[in-house]
Amino acid sequence: MVREKITNLIEKAIQNAQSQRKLPKFQISAILVEKPEQKEQGDYSTNIAMKIAGITKKNPIETAEIIVEQLQNSNSQFLGKIEIARPGFINFFLSKIYLQKQIKQVLEQGEKFGDLKIGKNKKTQVEFISGNPTGPLHIGQGRGAFFGDCLSNVLAKAGYKVEREYYVNNAKNSNQIKELGKTGMSRGTAYLTDELKAIIKEQKHKIENMKSESQAGYFLCKIIQKENKDFILKKLKIKITNWVFEQDLYKENKIEKAYNLLKKKNLIYESECAQWLKTKKFGDSKDWVVKRSTGEPTYFLADIAYHKDKFDRGFKKIIDIWGADHQGHIGKMKAASKMLEYKGELNILIAQVVRLKGGLKLSKRKGQIVGLEELVDEVGLDAARFFYLAKSLNTQMEFDLELAKEQSQKNPVYYVQYAHARIQSILNKVKTQNTKHKSSRPHRYAKHCGQAKFELLEHTSELNLIKQVIRFPEVVGDTAEDYRVQRLPQYALDLAEAFHQFYRDCPVISDNKELTQARTALILAVQFVLKNSLGLMGISAPSKM
């Protein structure tokens, strides 16, 4: 990645300056290289001179001058000019030759462009959605759903070995399953929705013969879970590799085993006939009950057993994506992971609440729910995904269903898809004119385009477009590190915009055959990256619209 190269150059420059005694000796801390928003401020820039000004005892501009002097000696081919700007930024401009060469590389790598190795094949698990099997998913859960799917894609692209998991709270003896059973037996209304009413009606005879609420609830939850599963896989097109059932943890005695382990470690004590876990000692605000006075395990104990199971499966990095109502649960879980001496990385992310505009709250237990299915039907899957992913996970999100419907035809996602389709249309035309490649496969065609004379790509719009294209690996890497997937939709928009501007300024098809070939190669590369970034978001890249 370009940014890494620049970082390395700066580090070397500082070391050189130090060995020439132009700068004092000090430990070089993290060097930040970022992409400025203004074009005049370079393609990349660093604030390192300001950071170390305190140590060098020179003002930032002088410090920058010393570093730049060394940088200029380094004679690197990919950099054009290097500028110093007040109050002490060093701005880097990429060289034209370097940019032109990149397109060939993108075409050679094709779909693999942007694949990174930073994950080092680390065994990673992303657990997300994990909706209760008592009803359909609502629009609040859509957040964790698309976020988790997208983050998993990004991590995989960045070189992690990712498993995607969904945990089903279907314990037969849990209160929610009993409540569900009650509802089924017309003794309650806890989870009553139109969908459930239909199921109950259909299964009336079977339910009537059931002996207990628990049995009826478990029966109903199986049906609901199957519907949810189909919905997630087929309609939302989310990939899940493992479905884990709470009931199986009971069946396999894993809950009792976890309990005994904690007991052995002397982390459990009895009070008021219940069994308490010493979570306070491990950083949580208080201790929690793991077994009730009746002897039944709590949800928390089951969750500990579940996490122990994750740890035992050898994940080095675990990401849990939970709803906002589980926020108070983080402290306990972290405490428990310490008790179990988990050595890996446990990240718990909270997807903040989704509110409906107009004040309707979205809590599963409080009345009105808007189904995720309804939303996807209204605005379409692509738009829904884009809409969700564009927002930061830990900001509460206000959902204007009316607006979403209204905007489904002028949604930003179409802007990106339009760029992709437009490119396809041009490519089709190019191929028609050039009968030799009329029916050639994309891969072979890309190879052919790789022979183009890239030095002909000189227009500002062409160079800007290339700059956007080569940002892609950085976008993948940054997102894999900070999990801010909203970077992806923004990037896709930026790339599409750069393409539309290029389209305005530079006709691809012209009498100049060499230029036509070079520009065809360029847009082909753009198309690869557009498709790739849409793919990470789970959004389709249509050839026609």
Next chain:
RNA sequence: GUCCCUAUAGCUUAAUGGAUAGAGUACUGGCUUGCGGAGCCAGCGAUGGAGGUUCGACUCCUCCUGGGGACGCCA
């Protein structure tokens, strides 16, 4: 009461302590000798309030105000 998240343009929102706070949408005006006008260009418009730390604060700290969530032997 305690803890957590949060407040940015009319609306929906972005911004690892950096430069002129970035988009989409809405609104106003402009773009036909060309490959898809679902496009392009220009304009309008924002950091809730008061202090503090810093060369530099939407970002960190304190207080205030508003919104949400959590504080069960529910899940």
